[in-house]
Amino acid sequence: MRIELRVNNLDRINEFLDLNIDSVIIGHEACPHQLYKADEILGAFYKFKSKGINVKFQAPLSYEKHFENVFDTVKKVVNENEGIEIVVNDFGMLYAIRERGLLEKCKPVIGHGISYSYENCPWHEHILQLEKEEIQEHLLCHNLNSRENMEILNEFGVKQIEIDILDKMENSYKSFKENGFALNGNMDFIIVSIARACHVARFYGRENEIGNNCRTICAEPVKITSTHRWNLFDNTHSRIKKEVREMLPQMKVFSNIICVERKTDLKSPILEYLDTVTVDSRIYSKESLGQRIDEIRNM
């Protein structure tokens, strides 16, 4: 199994160059402001490639305002790295890659922005509890696991899908493998939700800095734990009962990405379906990152 490192912060690049990894993926799932300029990305690629590490680029989910700038970066990256894998987090980017003639020069990969299931909900067991066991199994399916979705992915040249390592997705992941898709699983990290708003900048009252070299605002995650529910129709909040609060996990927010850290069991049968595991540099310190990569390498 190959090991890939997800890199958002190029200031840490020297930490990463000597890690025991096969590839790196540079970019972001959903924030165009966290993309480095094309020449900075290409410079980082050069450093990794000179160490024998393969490179990949991730295009963030792009609202219309950002689309052409992000596509422009994709184009520059592809033109300098023919055959590169480009992770897309919205279907518009996938469409543009094919329609604007880039498909012959790159390999699109489905990213977490468009890859999910109800199992990504941290309290899905409670939401599903009244359904029959058979129905629960059907509801715990990957959103792209169907013949027609896979036909669409094939039409757009997709051969690889990024997924979360979720215990109940075995049938979906088996189906993807049987249909020729490579799977790339996020270790220790599940993306629960993606927003357009930068929750972190809003929390600090720094909305006016968004887009203006704002990468430092969200360099450290903010940890949140649910305490009060919202009552939709009277717009009030009530304290969540203790026994319910205890089943709601702490979440981490990186700008507009909300995730749950959950250490992946290296003996999980799900790992057998994976071609690559991704270790996300955002959630590890310098020391723990190398240690985790070694644990995966030795499993």
Place this chain on the structure above:
Amino acid sequence: MAERIKIMAPTRSFDMTKLQIQAGADEVYLGLTNDKYVTFSFNGRFQVMNSVSVQVDGYEDLEDIVAECGKNNVKVSFTANAHYIAPALEDEYLEYIKKGIEAGADYLIVSNMGLIKLIRKKGITIPIVAGTFMVIPNAEHIKMLRDLGVQRVVLPHAATLEELKSLTKIDGMEIEVFCFMGGGNNCGRCMLLHSPVISDISAGCRAAYSVEAGREKKEREFFLDAAADCALCSIPGLIEAGVNVLKIVGRESPNPTVNSKIVGLFKRFVDGYYAGETTAQIRQELSETEMLWNVMWTPRFCDNQRCKFQKTMVVKSYI
């Protein structure tokens, strides 16, 4: 001359439908209950929310509602917009869709591209609306959906007015936007789901949180609340941008009369625009009491700047 913008209202029963028609709805959307699931459904809402049955109770009721809409020249969108359907349930899903079509629905709302392809493969030709769970953030995705045979798209809650001006320019595609209430994240790629079983688990984007940011710790913070709720003052901008349909949420509304009052309020602003009135003039004409009785509009939305498409703190935090 461009077609008038339409107001799409939620419904779940014959009586609620009549209220929405009286309030001025041009279109309604609804879903049908099913016995395959206990809490889930083939569309974007659970069967029951906060003890309110969200779906139309049975096929006969559905037929009556569609007939009543037909008599009043009101179009009906049938919701089949689950995030996804497992292959083992596709036959039941198609049966569900057929009921909506047989009852006479005009549109089908679908939120998964594979399901759109499946529906077309089966020879079902009803116009399809791509729902908000699809998360359609840019023109290229709209073009992809047009190629798949979609006639209308529902844009994400966080699309901006500037973006709408270009997204409405795609030939052959109608654009629908939410004008009342919404989610704080990309609905569809947000699994902070409220629970149909445990009332304490509400929509995560509106919950309050204990927050740890470095050494700072804060309680009861609405950390993820990036939702905007009201587009009344933006109606002229939305019409001039070329938006075709304004959608109002509330199939789960405990009081259909209140929801129809909301529809009526939007209708008043839309009619006012076409009659040459300014938003300020319409606001002046409506009494504060009237605004208060409409789900406490003035303090809840205006005073708290819960405005869609305006430069509020929430909208400024959009990436």
